[in-house]
Amino acid sequence: MRALTFSEYGPASVLEVADVPEPHAGPGHIRVGVRASGLTPADCHLRSGRFRAMAPLRLPHVLGMDAAGVVDEVGPGVTGIRPGDEVFGIVEVAQLGGANAEYAVLAAWAPKPDALSWEQAGGAAGNVETATRALDRLEIGTGTTLLIEGAAGGVGT
Incomplete structure (x- = not known):
């Protein structure tokens, strides 16, 4: 499968589209065929190596924490969702x-609202989850x- 990866820490120029093994849904997870995914400031910090001490990565690394897509695998123990959702x-x-x-294998998910485009949903999950948790x-x-007062960024909005 094709993915956005980096094999060394550095500027955006270290990014490349590469073939990597497909992930599969394990217990409590689902896999989606990604229609859209997000790229956050945290992803940029991970790629640059800024978070290396507190979040070491196994390289090559596939970027991205948020995704929207169509379920194609449901892991053991997952209920209420099925392929095609x-x-x-x-x-x-x-x-x-x-x-x-x-x-992408998702650990937390919700139905994609009809009012959100794939692109909007693909970059929203982390912000929505954080705001909801707060x-x-x-x-x-x-x-x-x-x-x-003074809300800003994805979570604040």
Whole structure:
């Protein structure tokens, strides 16, 4: 399968499209045929080597944490989803990448809203999950008004 990879840390010029082995859905995961995937500032820091001390990568590395696509494999223990479903989601955080490829294994996902294009959904999952987690921790309930002053970036928006 083709994927966006890098084999050494450095500037954007170290990126290349390469053939890599296809991943497969393990327990609790799904695999999607990727229609769109995101590239975040964190991906750029991983590629540059800036996060090397706290997040060492096995090289070559496939970039990308967010993806949207069509489910084609469902791992053991996964219920409520089947091949052919359209979803958006994120790869396993410990993996720190793998979504900028023809296929990606997602650890967290949701149905792709019809109102989002593939491109919008392909870059939204990490931000949506982070914002949702923050709101859940604040225990924001129905009918509550929350003012978020100075919100910026994907999560804040």
